[in-house]
Amino acid sequence: MRLPETLRIGILTLFQPQEVTLAAGSRPATLHLDERPVALPPGRLCRVAKDAGGLALWQGERRLAIGTHLAVAAEDVTVEVTGRRTRLRRHFCGTLTVTPGEKHLQLVVTQPPEAVVAAVVSAELSPEAPSEAAKALAVVVRSYLVNHVGRHAGQGFDFCDSTHCQLFFGEQWARWEAGRETGGALSGLGKQAAADTQGEVLWEADGGLSDAYYTACCGGRTTTPAVAFGMGQDSTTATGVRCRWCREARFFAWMRRVDRRTLARALLPELAATESWNIAVAGRTPDGFVTSLVVQAGSRQITLPNYRFRHLVGQRLGWNLVLSNRYAIEPHGEWLVLRGQGFGHQVGLCLAGAIAQAQAGRHYRDILRHYFPKSACHNALQTDF
Structure with a gap:
């Protein structure tokens, strides 16, 4: 298996927009609607909305054209979507397509895998993060992309832009919510990390690609995909490791509390009317990761x-609320208190630990060997797997 020439990333997948706005930049943009060109002058914008099973392009109250498939050079436009409380603006490279999905618009960005790697690293790490940590993350991101390409093939793309796959914001992004603006851009750190590790993936000793993941903070120990995701049998190299490097991280240890009735409604709505019910951890791995919980309501379990x-x-x-897979649940009257360690699924590369190791002067391959002790880096551009 080699790296594909391009990857298709489904964007705004969590937002599920009914319409989006495309704005041209300092140069004109040409929108291709069912192969028919529609010119968008510099600084002008148009709305793309679902219309009777197809697409309609609007400028103000004037409908410009209708069709079923829109394509545009992603560099030429900015994509904006507005919801009840949130507004997002994104800018991408590659090719942007818009098609009508069953319930909402489907937007897909197609670009080379190294551009995707740079964008994911930029979304996950501060531009001030150590370069060796960024390079370690780049290798893990690329390994995941190669190993899971086509994960959303049934929906018409390879990966989504959320943490279900990998966090992908593109070249530039902004978010307005509750009167506050946050944003960022593709960083020099992300681009350099992708370039410095170009083509490198994690290769298992048995000759297959490593099923590589990363997590924000492992809380002192990583776990396996089988434990975190309920995926059944692990591969021969999918074993957790101890990590002393993230102990100064913000989420190494955490505490949250939740009203008992609120949690009952979230788990099983019929429990909300039950005065007496309990929840407890039923199963753990030997190293403390929760595998199952039991809810007791009267005679029902x-x-x-x-x-x-x-x-x-x-x-x-x-x-x-539940930040990781290692936690305990303590009853306190009408409240339940959760105390845990780590942030995220706790599988694979610990980002907090990788940053600490890089700050201590460790090379990115040493960092990778720590979290993937039975894997090694190989270049997917030069090796058939």
Whole structure:
């Protein structure tokens, strides 16, 4: 297996827009709607909206054209989407396509994999992060891309832009929410890390690609995909490792609390009317990672896999409540207190630990050997897997 020449990234996938705005920059943009060119002068914008199973281009109240497939050089336009409380603006390189999905518009950016690697590193790390940490992340990102290409093939692209796959914001991004603006841009750090490790992926001793992941902070120990995601059997190299490097990180240890009834509604709506119910950790790995929980309500007992518990809580109460896979649940009257370690799924490269190792002068390949002790770097541009 070699690196593909281009990757298709589904963008704004969590936002699921019904319409988007495309704004031309300092030069004119040419939108190709079903191969028909539509000119967009410099500084002008148009709306792309779903229309009777197709697409419609609008300027103000004037409909410019209708069709089923729009393509444009991504460098020539800025994409903006507005929701009830949030507004996003993104700029990309490569080719941008817009098609009508079943329920919302589908936007896909196609670009070379090294551009994707640079963008993901830029989204995940501060521009001031140590270069060796960025290079380690670049190798892990590229390994994931090669190993999981086509993950969303049934939806018409290879990867989504959320943490379900990898965080991808493009060349420049801005977000307005609750009166505050945040944003960023493709960093020199991200571009240099991709260039310095061009083509490098993690290769397992048995001759296959490593199933590489990364996490914000492992909390002292990493785990395996099987534990974190409920994926069944691990590969021969998917073993967790100890990490002393992230102990000064913000989320090495954490505490959260939640109202019992609120949690009940999130897990099983019928529990909200039950006065007496309990939840407890039912299963752990020998190194402390939660594998399952048990909910007891009267004579009824329900066992939830940990990944299902975190998914339900995250979807309905926010992803900032159960931060990791290592935690304890303590009852305190009408409240439940969760105390845990780490932030994220805790699989693979620990970003907080990688930064600390780089600051201590360690080379990126030494960092990778620490978190992937049975894997080695090989160049996918020169090697068939």
